[in-house]
Every structure is written in C-alpha cells, then in structure tokens.
Amino acid sequence: MDTRKMAIKLMIAWCSIYVTAAITALLFEFGPLKGVTVTEPKTIYILEVVGVLASLALIPLALRGFKKMVDRMADKDYPEEKIEERYMFCSMLRIEAFFLVVEFGVVLYYILNDTIGLYIAAIAAICSMFAIPTKAGIEHETGFYD
Secondary structure, eight states, X not given: OOHHHHHHHHHHHHHHHHHHHXXXXXXXXHSTTTTOOOOOHHHHHHHHHHXXXXXXXXXXXXXXXXXXXXXXXXXXXXXXXXXXXXXXXXXXXXXXXXXXXXXXXXXXXXXXXSTHHHHHHHHHHHHHGGGOOOHHHHHHHHOOOO
16 A cells, blocks of 8 residues: 555645635636625525534534544455555545535635635634645554555
8 A cells, every 4th residue: 555645646635625715716706706696585594504514514524434434444354455445435535525615615605795604614624634634644544554
C-alpha cells in the first residue's frame, strides 16, 4: 500500500472543496448568478432548516463515521488491497460530506442574503481541518506503514 500516493489523491480532493467554493462565490459576485436571491419566506425557512440539518448530520458522520468501517476491516484481517480500496472510498465520502456542507453554505449565503450560510460553511470548513489527509494520518488509520 503506497500511503504517499493515497495522501496526494485525497489532498487534491480535499483542496477541491475550497476551490469549488471560491468559484461559486465568484459566480455569485461577478458572474451570471449575480443578484440571484430567494425572497419567499417559506422557501427561505425550508432552505435554512435543510442547511442546518445537513450540517448536523454530515459533519459528525464525516469526522468519525467512516473511520469505524476501516477499523472493523483491519480487525478482521482483510487483504491490504481491500482495506486500501475501502479506505479510499470512505475518505472520498468524508470529503464529499464536507464538500456538500461547505458548498450548500456558500450558496445559501448568496441566495438568501443571510449570514446563516456563512455560519454553516465556516463550521464545515473548521471541522474539515480535523480531516486533512496526510501520509501519517493514513498510516495511523490503516495500520500500514511504508
């Protein structure tokens, strides 16, 4: 198992969270989405609730939920290739969960013209700092060392 290559792939995916959020912000500030807002009170309420519930569900799952699956596989002596494949899958799901919350928060900020979207995106961004993919982290979580 080459943990260095895994760390590079996961770091690229992790950085794409913020690149995509920046592109989205630029589209709302200067691009074709400039001035797009939601003004219907019911729609605003529903979007805010969905944003908060998504962050409450996805952030804890991303921080701890996917790691338990890899731990169970390591305990049951699965082949290294299977553990590597499952680890990459779970790590990408973790990154995707953070991506969804950050991106939804940025979009909410612009379409609602309210800071709740920034709060959601900021909380997800801060929490994603605890899941930065590193070679040492991968070695620790999988138990395989180069």
